[in-house]
Amino acid sequence: MSNVVSDEDQFVDVEDSDTYIDSERPPIVLVRGRPYTELPSGVIELQQGQLFNDVNHFRQILRDFTIQEGFALNRVKNESHRVTVKCKAEGCTWRVHASPTADGLTYKIKSYNGEHTCRKLTKNEEANATWIANRYGSLIRSNPDMKISLLETNLRHKYGLVVSTWKLYRAKQKAFESAGEDHKASFKKLYNYGNIVRITNSGSIALVKVQRPALGAPAHFQRFFLRFYSQKTGYLSGCRPFIGLDRCHLKGPFGGVLLTVVALDANCGVFPIAICVVEAENNDKKFWPRAWNRYCYKHIYANFKKDFPALQLRSLFWAAAKSSNLIEFNAVMSQIKAADLVAYSWLLGIPSKHWSRHGFEESIKVDHWATTLPPAIHKRLEDIKKEARHIIPIWAGEDEYEVKGISRHYIVKLFSHHCECGLWKISWLPCKHAVACVNTWRKDLNEYVHPYLKKEAYLRTYSFMIHLIPDESTWPEVEADNEGCGGSSSDVVGLSNAGNVTKRMTVQLDVGNSSHNLSAADFETFTGDISHLVHSTNPSQAIATQPLQATEIPQMTTCQP
Numbered sequence: 001m002s003n004v005v006s007d008e009d010q011f012v013d014v015e016d017s018d019t020y021i022d023s024e025r026p027p028i029v030l031v032r033g034r035p036y037t038e039l040p041s042g043v044i045e046l047q048q049g050q051l052f053n054d055v056n057h058f059r060q061i062l063r064d065f066t067i068q069e070g071f072a073l074n075r076v077k078n079e080s081h082r083v084t085v086k087c088k089a090e091g092c093t094w095r096v097h098a099s100p101t102a103d104g105l106t107y108k109i110k111s112y113n114g115e116h117t118c119r120k121l122t123k124n125e126e127a128n129a130t131w132i133a134n135r136y137g138s139l140i141r142s143n144p145d146m147k148i149s150l151l152e153t154n155l156r157h158k159y160g161l162v163v164s165t166w167k168l169y170r171a172k173q174k175a176f177e178s179a180g181e182d183h184k185a186s187f188k189k190l191y192n193y194g195n196i197v198r199i200t201n202s203g204s205i206a207l208v209k210v211q212r213p214a215l216g217a218p219a220h221f222q223r224f225f226l227r228f229y230s231q232k233t234g235y236l237s238g239c240r241p242f243i244g245l246d247r248c249h250l251k252g253p254f255g256g257v258l259l260t261v262v263a264l265d266a267n268c269g270v271f272p273i274a275i276c277v278v279e280a281e282n283n284d285k286k287f288w289p290r291a292w293n294r295y296c297y298k299h300i301y302a303n304f305k306k307d308f309p310a311l312q313l314r315s316l317f318w319a320a321a322k323s324s325n326l327i328e329f330n331a332v333m334s335q336i337k338a339a340d341l342v343a344y345s346w347l348l349g350i351p352s353k354h355w356s357r358h359g360f361e362e363s364i365k366v367d368h369w370a371t372t373l374p375p376a377i378h379k380r381l382e383d384i385k386k387e388a389r390h391i392i393p394i395w396a397g398e399d400e401y402e403v404k405g406i407s408r409h410y411i412v413k414l415f416s417h418h419c420e421c422g423l424w425k426i427s428w429l430p431c432k433h434a435v436a437c438v439n440t441w442r443k444d445l446n447e448y449v450h451p452y453l454k455k456e457a458y459l460r461t462y463s464f465m466i467h468l469i470p471d472e473s474t475w476p477e478v479e480a481d482n483e484g485c486g487g488s489s490s491d492v493v494g495l496s497n498a499g500n501v502t503k504r505m506t507v508q509l510d511v512g513n514s515s516h517n518l519s520a521a522d523f524e525t526f527t528g529d530i531s532h533l534v535h536s537t538n539p540s541q542a543i544a545t546q547p548l549q550a551t552e553i554p555q556m557t558t559c560q561p
Helices: 055-069 129-142 148-159 165-187 190-200 229-238 297-307 311-321 326-339 341-348 377-388 423-427 432-441 455-461
Strands: 050-052 073-079 082-087 095-100 107-113 205-211 219-227 244-249 257-264 270-278 291-295 393-397 400-404 409-413 492-495 523-528
Touching: 050 055, 055 073, 055 082, 055 095, 055 107, 129 148, 129 165, 148 165, 190 205, 190 219, 219 229, 229 270, 229 455, 297 311, 297 341, 311 326, 311 341, 326 341, 377 432, 393 432, 400 432, 409 432
Parallel strands: 219 492
Antiparallel strands: 050 107, 073 082, 082 095, 095 107, 205 219, 219 270, 244 257, 257 270, 291 523, 393 400, 400 409
C-alpha cells in the first residue's frame, strides 16, 4: 500500500469561521497527510506528507529506517518543534525535515529527498545497545541462555550490521533489566489477583506475605501461596494419599524459589495441588516431621556409582532398591557385602525404609516415584497378566493359594489382598502371583484393583472446575494488610533477599555420609501424620495427609504455608 499523498488527502489545516467567536467549542483542526503505517513485509518506507503520532514516534521510525538502509545520521536540528536530518556521508544528498502540524502534536514529513549517493555501512551508531534490547528483548528473555554469537549472526543477516561483543552483552543486560520492570509491576498486582481468585473461586487460598524494612517503607515481597478450591477437593476426592514437593530456582531479576505440590491421579498422571513462591529456603519454614519420606533413586544411584563403578554393584543396587520384601532385600544386600564391603556399609548408612521398596509405608499405595511417571493402570495390568501366564497356583482352601517361585514359594490371600512378595500392598495392583490366583478362581481381576486406581476415582478428581478470572481492568482494588504491614498493593516491590537464592543447585547429592541432610528437592514420597506442625531448623520437606480409607471420601485437611 502506497503512502503517497493524493489530491483528495489535502485538507484545510484549520477551519475558521465567525461562528466560533461566541462559541465555547474550540476550532476544529484538520490535518493534511496520511498516517504512517508499517508495510506487511516489515520494510520501512519514508515519504513526504507522512504523519506520525508525535516527535518520539517519528524519531523511532527514523532510527529504524537508518539502520535498515545502513547509513549514519547528521542531526542538523533535533528539537521538539522541528527535526532536520541529513546523511552523514560527505556529498550525499539524502535529507528529511519534519515538524508538528496545526494540532501541535502530530508530526509530519514536510520535505524529503530519499536518494543516497553514498555506500551502505556495516557499523551503525544508531544500532546501540538500547535499540538491540528493544528489538530482540522478547527473544532474549524467552531464551536467557542464548549465546551472543547467535544474536550477532541474526543482526548480520537481517540488517547487515557488524556489532561488537561488548555491545551485545550490554543489550542482553538491558533486555533483562526491562523485564525487571515488568516483574516489578507484577508484584504490585498480587493482592488484587489473590482477591479476585477468592471472589471467583470460593474456598480458594491466595496468601501474600510481605516485609517492611522500616515503618512507612515500601513492602518487600516475601512469599506467595496459591491453591484453588477445586485442586483441594479434586485431590481429596480421588487421588491417592501421596503428595510430592519439588522446587526450582527462579531465574528472573528478583530470584526466589518456586515450590510445587503435586499428587497422582488414578491414571498415574500428575495432579497439581498448590504452588508457592518463597524468597529462599531458610529456617523460617514449617515442615512435617512425621511425614513418610522417600529418597530419590536417581540421586542415590548417582552417588553410589561414582564411588563404586563396578557393573555388578550397579545391578545389585537396583535389585536392592526394587526388593518388595525383607527376605529378598537381605539376600541382595548379602551379595553386595560379598562383592564389596565398603559399598555394603555405604548403603547401610541410609535407612532402607527411605530407598528400598520393601520398607515403604503400605498405606501410601505408590510403589515408586521416579523421574518418569509409571504407565497407565491398564497397561500395567496387561504386563502383569503376561508375567502370570506361566504361574500355576495351588489352592489350599477358601481364599488361600500357594504359588511357587524360582527360589521360594509365596502365600496369597485374595480376600485380604495380600501376597508375601509385598507388591500388592505397596502398589494397590495385584501382583503376578495374585493375578494367577484370580484367573484360576475365574474372578474379575478389576475387583481386586483398589478404588483409587479406577475410572470413578479419576472422574471424581477432575469433576471440579477452576472458574475463569475476569480481565485485569475489572479487578477491584484492595488494601494490603499482611501481618500488620498494612498499606496498598501499589507499594509492593520485589523479593527483599533475592541475592540469597543465587546458589547453584547441587545435582549430585551427598547421601552416603552419616548426616543424610537432604534438601526438599531430594525427597519424593510423603505420607503420614501431620497433626502437629512445628518449626524446624530444616527447610520445608513435605506436605502430607493421613492415610485415607478407600471406600470413603477423605476428610478435608488444610495445610497453609
